[in-house]
Amino acid sequence: MVDVDPHGAEQQVKQPLLRMRGIVKEFPGARALDGVDLEVRPGEVHCLLGQNGAGKSTLIKILAGAHQPTAGEVLLDEKQVTIPDPVAALRLGIATIYQELDVVDGLTVAENIYLGHELARGGVTRRSEAARNTRAILKRLGHSEISPHREVGSLPAAGKQIVSLARALSRDARVVVMDEPSAVLDSEEVENLHRIVRELTADGVAVVYISHRLEEIRQLGDRITVIKDGRTVATSLAVADTPTDDLIKLMTGRAVEYAFPERPGVAEDAAPVLEVEGLALGDVFKDVSLTVRAGEIVGLAGLVGSGRSEILETIYGARRATSGTVRLGGKRLRGGVDAAVAAGMGLCPEERKSQGLLLDEPVYRNITLSSFARFAHGSWLDEKAERAAAQEQVEALELRPASVDRNARTLSGGNQQKALLARWLVHGCRVLLLDEPTRGVDVGARSEIYSLIRRLADDGAAVIVVSSEIPEVLGLADRVLVISDGRAVHDSPADDIDEHAVLDMVMEGSVP
Amino acid sequence: MRGRSALSGPALRMGGLVLALVLLCVVGIVTTGGRFASVGNITTLLALAATTGVVSIGMTFVITAGGIDLSVGSVLGLATVWASTLSTQYLAEDYGWWVIVLTALAVGLAAGLVNGALVAYGKVPAFMATLAMLAAARGLAELIAGRQTQLVEVDPFLDTFRADVLGLPMIVWIFVVVAVAGWFLLNRTTFGRRTVAVGGNPEAARLAGIKIKRHTLYLYGLAGLTAGIGAVMALARTTAGSSTNGTLLELDVIAAVVVGGTLLAGGRGTITGTVLGVLIFSTLTNVFILNNIDSSVQAITKGVIIVGAVLLQQWFAAREKATST
Incomplete structure (x- = not known):
């Protein structure tokens, strides 16, 4: 499976296909990117590494034409380009496959793939030609079993991802950006995805790959760029020569081992x-x-x-x-x-955003969602008491930013998870x-969450x-x-x- | 109360609504002079706004929770008919005017609870359940009334609800009381918190242990109850029960709530906004009537305002998202 034939050696001579220099992106009141450099060569898998909130998503949105950089330049084939909108990005040969797959469930595979650039003559779509081309692309992706006429809604997540990829290929993409593509897949499907990525790069396509799984990056990546707090802290490291510890150190700015808290062992007579x-x-x-x-x-x-x-x-x-x-x-x-x-009993559900949080409500109301009635006097809410209880948990769990008034939407994944844990801590589970x-x-927030879970158990929770x-x-x-x-x-x-x-x-x- | 960006959003929205209302008043004064700014005209304007206003308060809760109630107009009509039948009026003569009030409230509440039960436990989409109620309640009202207008002749009832208190008609005070109570209910009580939670993310609310079905039942019950209160006010104002009372009221009510800034998708509601929305539409109607402008033009203007308000809402929402990224 681990095909040790790094394209690295021969690529040393290749010109970079895509180069981003000194990218700055300011939002009202926040500087999401503060000088990011990225250099991607044709035929390589370039991994983009960084903690949640480091600025990876903003960076790829700039590449996709969804955001405009405040400063900095983007060069394609050493020529400066501007990407005013997603259509322009596709025209330049940059395709982005988002974590939330942006396919239309009610349309067929072929319709999805040609969405936005339908093959048509005089307003009439040329269905058979679209189907033929779709079949060819799917074959190239090793998925000829998917019919072009199948409704996309009936496909599993992995299938939808294939459709997303096929759409990128139908545009003759030279740079394919993939945002955590393996997060929605099981291990067998991940294997297949890796195979496809390798085939793409063999054809000279450059792949910018975002993943939280360091192991996966080891298997798949050629070079790595690490982003922290909106800046590039390391660029174009060769995967083969960089120890994992170094990567974690670069991402977090401190040495964090994948440490699990100690298990004190459960008492024999525990009820x-x-x-x-x-x-x-x-x-x-x-x-x-x-x-x-x-x-x-x-x-x-x-x-x-x-x-x-x-x-x-x-x-x-x-x-x-x-x-x-x-x-x-x-x-x-x-x-x-x-x-x-x-x-x-308390549950922190799998889908934090859709099952757990009121994204447009402040953090404290999310934390007290199960217990506000207990703080209330009769039916009368006691928001002061709620905020105090929430604030206490925010400090104990080191939730960042430490404000209970921000909307839950603005928190990173790790901090949203902490808010959900805080909900049950306040409720008492x-x-x-x-x-x-x-x-x-x-990675950084992971160990914190592990020790938090252990602490809950130590306090007597099952x-x-x-x-x-x-x-x-x-x-x-x-x-x-x-x-x-x-x-x-x-x-x-x-x-x-x-x-x-x-x-x-x-x-x-x-x-x- | 909330973070900086969240605070400036609602404040800005309210400012815009107040500005719109002031502008309308200025137009009223400029085009009609004393006729608009007279005590008599303002009193009439408020009395007309009051019925729609009360029903809009109930609707604000339903929409904040992500639902919709299309039946409020019909239910109001049915309640006026039921509360003004001869037998109800006889009872009212014997026992007191409160029989009429109680009947209207009971009819409204009952219809609302039927809606709520269908939506919460029958899993009928709110749009369909209340559309069915819209048709059925109107039909029942016609059956009971025999397509006749039933005059209210219980004088104590009329005396009570047509009286002026501190210079304003009784029904305007009812609107004030319902609006203030609604504001506290939405912003200061567990009921309000549940409403926002259910509208913002029903699955999250359910998994946090909130009884969302029961709450949904209560919400539609509340909307029905406000339609019942509206029926009492309509009976007082028109002194008659009729199956045509409240026809198309649901449209005015929903428009006022949405223009006021309550999200049609749920999760955010504002009573202050609803009150302003109601006043804006009533003032608009009033100014148009004073200027003898055709009611068709009035309808077109309403449509433009609704679309404009929703466009503004989306612009605000996009701006807030951009700030919070």
Whole structure:
């Protein structure tokens, strides 16, 4: 899989295809970019690395024509260009594939690919020609099984990404910018994506690749540019010669190890807080039983679609179990989410923005969303008390910026996650369910969130963590349940199992 | 209360609405002189605004929560008819004028709760559920009234609600009280907080433990209740119950709420804005009538104002997003 034939050596002589120099971008009241340099050669995978809020998104939006730089220049083939809008970017051969895939669900694959530059004669679209070309592009991407006439809405996330890529190719893109493309994919699909990226670069296309997964960058990247606080701190490092520690140091400005907090071990006589027995939800998962004791962190490892998120949501009452029981402190839970919350359960959902936060409300109201009624006198809100409680958590969790009045939308991923954890800290939880607590969270904030979760457990909470990252589950949890194809196929202390074994079990069930 | 950018946004929006209202008044004074600025005219203007205003307060809650209630006009009509049937009026003669009031409020509340139950528990889209109520309530009103206008002859009722208090008609005071109560309910109570949460992100609200179905039921109940209050006011003003009362009222109400700055998508609502929106439309109508301008021109102007207000809203929203990135 790791094809050790770095294009590096032969590329030394090549002229840069794309060059950005001294890019500055100011928003009213904020300087998002403060002198960024980027140099991309044809045929390379150039990784853009940086923490959340470092300015990566702003930079690629400038490349895509969505933002205009305040200062600095963009050169293509050593000629200065301006990119006033997205159409201009595409015309120059720069295509961007965003994290939120921008395909139209109701249109077919071919219609999506030719969206904005329809093949038409006299206003009548030339469907067969579009279909023919689409087929050719999809074949080039190794996905000839996708029909050009298929409605895009019926494709999985990986398929939509292929469509997005195909659209870029239909424009004869010479620079393809990919913003965390692997975040929505499972490991098999990631392999395929990597293969496609390698084929693109073999054809001389330059790929600017953004990812939080350092491992992935090691496998795929040729050179790396690191951005921190809107500035380039290192440019064009060769991937092969740069140790991971150095990269983390560059990104965070300090040496951070992927450190997990120490596991104090759960007392033998610790009382079981959460007892789940024979829980099932239709065809999604069956016969899940687990017990979480006070102070214990239980990790659920499994692929997307294995049923792990649904298990959490069913325990929480957000989905109605078809059979089985959930007990909290020995008392059986009935009813929906409100009953679970009243009994002392809290969930930090997988999709922070769409399931967790009121993005246009201030941070303190997000933190007290589960407890404002408790602060209230009768029906009368006590915003002063709410703000004080929120402020206390903001300081304890080192949420940045430390203001409770900013809208949740303005926070970075890691800080949004902290706000959600703060919600349950204020509410006071006996059982905390965490679904992908570090997705989209940068390396620095990750360790903080890990120790925060451990601290919650040390204070007596029973915690369940769902994660696609197996090292995270193994490093954080006391006990690990492996979920495969809707069943718990393994249950043991985290120390008794290693990453390889978990991976094996996870994969086995996923084979149809 | 909020951060800098969030504070300047609403303040600016309110400023714009006040400016629009002042401009309209200036136009009124310039084109008609004393006729607009007279005590009599202003009193009439406010009395006309009051009914729409009360119903708009209820609608503000529904729209803030991301819903819509198209039935308020019909429900108001039905409530005026039901509260002015001969049997209700007999009862009112025997027991007191409050029988009429209670009947109107009960009819409004009941219709609202039916809407709420359909939306919250039946999972019928709000647009369809309240559209069905719009048709059904109007039909029921016609059945009960037999397409006749029912005069209200209970004098204590008329005396109470047609009286002037401190120089203003009773129904204007009702609007003032409902608006102030609505402001506190939205901004200072758990009910208001739930409303904003449900409108801003229903899934997040649900997962935080808020009973969103029950709250939705209450919200439509509230909108129905304000339609019931509006019915009492309409009965007092016109002294008659009729199945045609409140025809197309829902359009004026929704327009006033949206022009006032409440987001049609939910998550942000403003009672002050709604009151200003109601006053702007009433003043506009008044100025046009005083100038003998055709009602068709008036309708066109209304349309332009609605579109302009929504365009402005989007401009503000885009600006705020840009500042917060």
